[in-house]
Amino acid sequence: MPQSPSADLSVAGLTKSFGSLQALDDVTFEVGAGEIFGFVGSNGAGKSTTMRIILGVLAADAGTVTFGDRPIDADVRRRIGYMPEERGLYPKMKVGDQLVYLARLHGLSASDAAERTRYWTRRLGVDGRVGDNVADLSLGNQQRVQLAAALVFDPDVLVLDEPFSGLDPVAVDVMSEVLTEKAGDGVPVIFSSHQLDLVQRLCDRVGIIGQGRMQALGTVDELRSRGGVRLRVDAPAAPHGWADGLRGVVRADYDSSTTIYLDGTHDDQQILAAALATGPVHTFASATPDLTEMFREVVTAE
Numbered sequence: 211m212p213q214s215p216s217a218d219l220s221v222a223g224l225t226k227s228f229g230s231l232q233a234l235d236d237v238t239f240e241v242g243a244g245e246i247f248g249f250v251g252s253n254g255a256g257k258s259t260t261m262r263i264i265l266g267v268l269a270a271d272a273g274t275v276t277f278g279d280r281p282i283d284a285d286v287r288r289r290i291g292y293m294p295e296e297r298g299l300y301p302k303m304k305v306g307d308q309l310v311y312l313a314r315l316h317g318l319s320a321s322d323a324a325e326r327t328r329y330w331t332r333r334l335g336v337d338g339r340v341g342d343n344v345a346d347l348s349l350g351n352q353q354r355v356q357l358a359a360a361l362v363f364d365p366d367v368l369v370l371d372e373p374f375s376g377l378d379p380v381a382v383d384v385m386s387e388v389l390t391e392k393a394g395d396g397v398p399v400i401f402s403s404h405q406l407d408l409v410q411r412l413c414d415r416v417g418i419i420g421q422g423r424m425q426a427l428g429t430v431d432e433l434r435s436r437g438g439v440r441l442r443v444d445a446p447a448a449p450h451g452w453a454d455g456l457r458g459v460v461r462a463d464y465d466s467s468t469t470i471y472l473d474g475t476h477d478d479q480q481i482l483a484a485a486l487a488t489g490p491v492h493t494f495a496s497a498t499p500d501l502t503e504m505f506r507e508v509v510t511a512e
C-alpha cells in the first residue's frame with residue numbers, strides 16, 4: 211500500500227473571475243497534515259470554485275496551491291481524493307469495475323486495486339452492489355460509491371465537495387468516521403457542507419467564505435468565542451424590552467427566552483436583579499454562540 215507522506219495543503223491568494231463576476235477574491239487558507247478543514251458559505255459563495263482550482267480542473271487568475279513545498283502538479287493531483295459536487299461516476303459502468311479502474315488509474319497494482327475496492331465497498335456498505343451499474347443505485351448509495359472512488363487509491367489529500375448532502379444518518383456516521391480516520395493518518399481533509407452541526411463536530415478549523423472572500427477563519431472555538439459572551443435568561447413574565455439599556459447590553463432578542471448580547475462591561479448581578487424584578491427567573495446562564503449562529507452573523511454582515 212502506498213504510504214502517505216504527511217504535508218500541509220496551502221491555498222494562497224486565489225482570485226478567479228467568470229466574465230464580470232468575481233467568484234474568488236484573494237482566498238487564502240491552510241489545511242495542516244492530519245487536520246479536518248470545514249469550508250462553509252452561502253450558495254454561490256465560492257466553495258466549489260476553490261475546490262476545483264485545488265484539483266486543477268479550473269485555473270485560477272492568480273494565486274497558488276501547494277502541497278508541502280510543491281506546487282500542485284499532475285503527480286500531486288493524482289494523489290488527491292476528490293469528490294466533485296457534480297459527482298463524476300460513469301452511470302453505465304458496474305460499481306466494482308469502476309472502482310478498480312480508478313484505483314489502477316491512480317497507480318495501484320491489479321491485486322491492490324481489487325483488495326482496496328473490496329475494503330472500501332464493505333466499509334461504506336455498498337459491497338452488495340459491486341455488480342450493479344452506478345445508475346441503478348439510489349442517490350445516497352451513489353454517493354457512498356463516490357466516496358469510495360475518492361478513497362480507493364489511499365490518497366494523500368482529501369477534497370470533498372458536500373460529501374454529506376443526501377446521506378442517511380448511518381452513512382453520515384460512517385462518512386464522519388472515515389474522515390476522522392484519514393485525518394488521523396496525517397491526510398489533510400477539506401470538505402464543504404451546509405450542515406453546520408457536522409462541521410462544528412468534526413472540524414479542527416473552519417473557513418467561512420462569502421462573496422468570494424474568506425470572511426472568517428479559525429478553530430470552531432475561536433470562531434464561536436468571536437461572537438462574544440451572551441446570557442440566556444428564561445423569565446416568562448418579563449415584558450419585551452426588559453433588558454434594553456442595562457449596562458453592557460448591546461442588544462437583546464426577546465423570544466420564548468431572552469438572549470442578551472454583551473460587550474463585556476456588564477454586571478451580571480444587575481441583569482439578574484432586573485430579570486427578577488419582572489417575576490420568576492427559571493434560567494440564567496451564559497452561552498457561547500454555536501457555529502450556525504456565528505455563520506448567520508458573518509454572512510448577514512457581508
Ligand SMILES: Nc1ncnc2c1ncn2[C@@H]1O[C@H](COP(=O)(O)OP(=O)(O)OP(=O)(O)O)[C@@H](O)[C@H]1O
Nearest residue numbers: 228231233251252253254255256257258259260295
Ligand atoms: N463555470 C462558471 N461560469 C460562470 N460562473 C460560474 C462558474 N462556476 C461558478 N460560477 C459562479 O461563481 C460563483 C461561485 O460559485 P461556486 O459554485 O464556487 O459556489 P459554492 O460556494 O460552491 O455554492 P453552493 O453552496 O451553491 O454549491 C457563483 O456566483 C457561480 O454562479
